Amino acid sequence: MSSPTPFDFFAPCPRGLEAALAAELAEIAERVPSQAGAPGFEAGAQVPGGVHFRGGWTVGMAANLHSRIASRVLLKIAERPYRNEQDIYALAAEQQWERWFSANETLRVDLTAIKSPLRSLEFATLRVKDAVCDRLRSVSGARPSVDTAQPDVRIFAFLTATVCTLYLDTSGEPLFKRGWRLDKGAAPLRENLAAGILRITGWVPGSPLYDPMCGSGTFIAEAAQIALGVAPGVERRFGFEKLKQYDVSAWQAMKVAALDAKRAASANKSTLPIFGSDISGDMLEKARANLARAGVPGLWLKQLDARAIVPPSEQPGIIVANPPYGERIAVRGRGPRGEVREPRHGGREPAAEAFSRAQPDAADSEFFRAFGDALKQRFAGWRAFVLTADRSLPGQMRLRESAKTPLFNGALECRLFRFDLVAGSVKSRPGQTEQDADAQ
Ligand SMILES: C[S@@+](CC[C@H](N)C(=O)[O-])C[C@H]1O[C@@H](n2cnc3c(N)ncnc32)[C@H](O)[C@@H]1O
Structure with a gap:
């Protein structure tokens, strides 16, 4: 009561x-x-x-x-x-x-x-x-x-x-455990961090959102739930349900409304401008299963190397990503000379086929340079937000950030870098060649 x-x-x-x-x-x-x-x-x-x-x-x-x-x-x-x-x-x-x-x-x-x-x-x-x-x-x-x-x-x-x-x-299990992410990658982002980042980006439902390294689909699942009005906790129970004093009838009304909204969202054939891609087909399978459980099936998902991406919509929007970094998971795909990149330590992480290592290497730098080029050359008018623990990332991408927000991904101190990809106005970084600057 x-x-x-x-x-x-x-x-x-x-x-x-x-x-x-x-x-x-x-x-x-x-x-x-x-x-x-x-x-x-x-x-x-x-x-x-x-x-x-x-x-x-x-x-x-x-x-x-x-x-x-x-x-x-x-x-x-x-x-x-x-x-x-x-x-x-x-x-x-x-x-x-x-x-x-x-x-x-x-x-x-x-x-x-x-x-x-x-x-x-x-x-x-x-x-x-x-x-x-x-x-x-x-x-x-x-x-x-x-x-x-x-x-x-x-x-x-x-x-x-x-x-x-x-x-x-009053919560029980932490609230970032929404109940829909059963399939995880090697370095999934906590759902509440992803949702907070979406808010910082200023993204609003109806405008395009693209995660080109979507992994298990955290950003796009959160965004699609926001767009369709699906409550994050609709699939789970809460600690207060075990307490003697809580307003049972108000809770039942709230829960019924949330379940109805989720059913309506699942029935809706999605035409949301929310897009995800990843180089790993396994990860995309996980993302697909997670999105269905989250009540937001049918989003655009493609297997792509982030270096080869093109805008998935005519209208510019927001790119958001947490790329592989350092201690957690490595860049995958082909190296600068087209060679397939394999785990250095031989140990494949069973689900994600990712591997851990301590330091970024030259091939990673090549990846981030090529990813930065893809953004500069093909995404004019978009704004990109990249979460990373690597403070040298803007330099590696040869982009100058317009803003950076300190955030913690668990115990890992990160920065959310914002890059405004305005045609002809992306500032070059010191040390760039003329050709590099032309590419912008
Ligand atoms: C840190 S994880 C992203 C986790 C994701 N935000 C989630 O919540 O599950 C990095 C992702 O980048 C992907 N990746 C690695 N190399 C890539 C490449 N060259 N192109 C596109 N995706 C790549 C990995 O497969 C992995 O899913």
Whole structure:
């Protein structure tokens, strides 16, 4: 049931996407009508790695179902200054956890800290877990069991140097697990990072979007779901469904509407101007299966080397890609003299036929130079966004970026480079030959 008192929520997200998430949450709140008498959405502070907001249950449930950028939606339970583990235990033991779940539910506690003076964060985590279990035993006579793999209930503790905050998770599995990507490549992009990047590109449904290294199809699946109004969480369950207090009837109405929208989208023969290509036929098979599960079948998918691409639509649009890089996956195709490039370490990664290695090599540079040439020569009027951990990429592509946004792909610090491919105005980089500049 909805409470008249608003809840405080915190939505973590990949670092660099805080502003994009705040804008998305405000849009979601506008779309989802708040229940009569229930608190509406109130925007809160953006902090590194997440966004605070307030609202009733409807707001929290809608954020879970509709946010593409949040990693989770956490409900704030308590916050207080602390000096030691005993203070943390006392804070956790005072909370009425029994309002939310019983000892029959399994539990997991996670703790993260920034500049905490505590010597052992593992010990602090154990103290939170003990406090919650002791509390439930004192009120119900039974302790919940711990299940770190598939808990019913997750509690997150966050420590700064002086303050401890306790959160109850309302999401369960992280929200980037949409439930449609069963087929992955060697280096798939997290769905929420892909969705955040789409927002940064300024792409709007109806204008062309092309991923020429689409892999398992993350960018194009997210874009097609956005275009067709398919909710990112329509295929999955959420942590709040295991809690004692949530607005079941409002949730059922929201879920039915989301399922109806997905059915309508699947029935719609797609003519969306959303395009994907990849050099690997295996990856395209995976992308096809993923798109069907995501409720957006029938997109344009082609097996192409990114060096040979041509615009898939007459109207210019947005190119978005995360090319193979360094530690994760290598460029494939033919080398500068037409030779087929094979894994150097002999070890084929079973599904993706990709291989890991530490450093880019000359052939990779040749690939990026040729990819840059393809963009310059054939994509005038388009804007390209390339996510990479390699800061020398614009130089390798012989393009000067118009903007770069720092983003984290997991722990890997990346840049999203933007290249405006305006005919005749792509700036050359120092060291280019006249012929190179002519090619622009
Ligand atoms: C980092 S992955 C992209 C992952 C993708 N964004 C996803 O979410 O699954 C890089 C992709 O580039 C593709 N690739 C490698 N060399 C290529 C080339 N020469 N032309 C086109 N695609 C290539 C790989 O097959 C792989 O799917």
